[in-house]
Amino acid sequence: MKNEKEEEDSADPKVSKSSLRSAGSGDAIAAGCSDGRQHHIEPNMFLFQHLTHDEHGARETGLPNLGLTCYRNSVYQVLAESPNFFGTLKGTIEYDMTEKEEWTFTLCEILWRILSKSTLRPDIDYWLCRLQTAFAAVDTSFVEYRQNDSLSFFTSLMCGITDVLQKRRKQYSVKLNDPSEIFRGQLHDKYTCCKCKQTEYHATSDFFSLPLPTVESQIPKIGDCLFQFLSAETLKDVFLCSFCNHGIVEKEIKIKKYPEILVLQFGMVSGRENFFQRAHKVPKFGEDFNGLSNNIHLTKIDKGEFSKYTLYGVIAHTGGLTEGHYYAYVKRLDSEEWELCDDSYVHRVDVKEVLCSEAYILFYHKVEKFFKA
Ligand SMILES: [Zn+2]
Incomplete structure (x- = not known):
């Protein structure tokens, strides 16, 4: 037998x-x-x-x-x-x-x-x-x-x-x-003429993740990084206002559709061949993320729909140019417990470990919508 x-x-x-x-x-x-x-x-x-x-x-x-x-x-x-x-x-x-x-x-x-x-x-x-x-x-x-x-x-x-x-x-x-579809969001570009102040929207594009730029700060926060990603830049002679033909416009990226699951990625530069390394310090992030409503940001953005998100997954990365290792932190749907999933090694961890990890990609799930009038 x-x-x-x-x-x-x-x-x-x-x-x-x-x-x-x-x-x-x-x-x-x-x-x-x-x-x-x-x-x-x-x-x-x-x-x-x-x-x-x-x-x-x-x-x-x-x-x-x-x-x-x-x-x-x-x-x-x-x-x-x-x-x-x-x-x-x-x-x-x-x-x-x-x-x-x-x-x-x-x-x-x-x-x-x-x-x-x-x-x-x-x-x-x-x-x-x-x-x-x-x-x-x-x-x-x-x-x-x-x-x-x-x-x-x-x-x-x-x-x-x-x-x-x-x-x-x-x-x-x-x-x-x-x-x-649950990961798919939409962006579009908003142009505001610096002379006649008319606004136009162009170039709608889908995204599965948003790449967050680095911000100059001792303790960078993801809200600041996202704000930086969406904030306006002035373009000269790149785009002409279709109302008055003026050549200086402000361009902003706007989130047209918030996805059910918002995937945020921190800067990682591509090195030789397929090796990657972390570009900058990991920004501070929390379990909850209120779209753009955090602190001052809500006062600076247009009215419309915003979403409250909660963190359920993190892919972390350690290592440099010639080597690197990926592992994940996942909040289990059934137990609400966080687990470290490092290939075959799976172990329960405290959320504190997740929030100070070498995060590379964050996965936030939408929990509610709210509106700014
Ligand atoms: Zn104009």
Whole structure:
């Protein structure tokens, strides 16, 4: 008779654990092709076999590092706890998909394992490898064994999901909610003529994250950084006022649509190849973030809708130009407890540790809207 360890080692993860269940409910849902067609995407089997035959045992939580994959693991951990993301993604995978789109299903499998705390090896290795292989076909910047950046990966995943959803909506003529939509906000440029004071709006653009500039301060705060990002600059002879043809205008960036989840990124400069380093001191941030309402800022902005946000995820980065490490802090939806997720190491932490971490990307969830008349 086999002992438990041998059984786990010999189990074929594709057969034993490939059915996706809703977190907590245990109900099986249809995840494969409706026509019964087999999917052909296989993970890099060399990598997979190599990992499944090491001495690591089963773990309750955490995502193993498959070789320079900390930047991905941090993103998966935050995505799993992003309100409404997993549920919406799950709702989209019941549709037939082409080989190139199958990575969304694989992502869903990983998020379900994080949420149900069943990231057991070698099963989780299989799914992580499979997503790595499948997504590298979508975006070649994310091939195996290459260090990359968490924010670029997050953005590429969201753009990929948007593309897949657009195709599926067209193909099936159904209304499908796009999981990436919760991160999507909109900016537009406001121009004010320095002579006739007329205002015009131009260049609406979507964003999945806002890059916050550095502010000159002993203790920089994120409110100040965002204010700096949105504050006006004077342009001379770049843009002509369409009312009076005057050549000096003030340009401001305005948030046209506040996303459900506001992703803020602190300055990180790109170094040689795919290595990144922190550009500046981490600004001070809190658990609550009131859009632009903090302190003086509300008095300086237009009337309109603002949002109150609460922090639920942080991706931190340590290291310099030639090396670096990403890890995440995530507030669990079920327990409201903060956890440090450093690859396979997952540990409960106090919020104080989160607020003084080497934060690189902050994830804030909208909790209420308010208006300034
Ligand atoms: Zn004018």
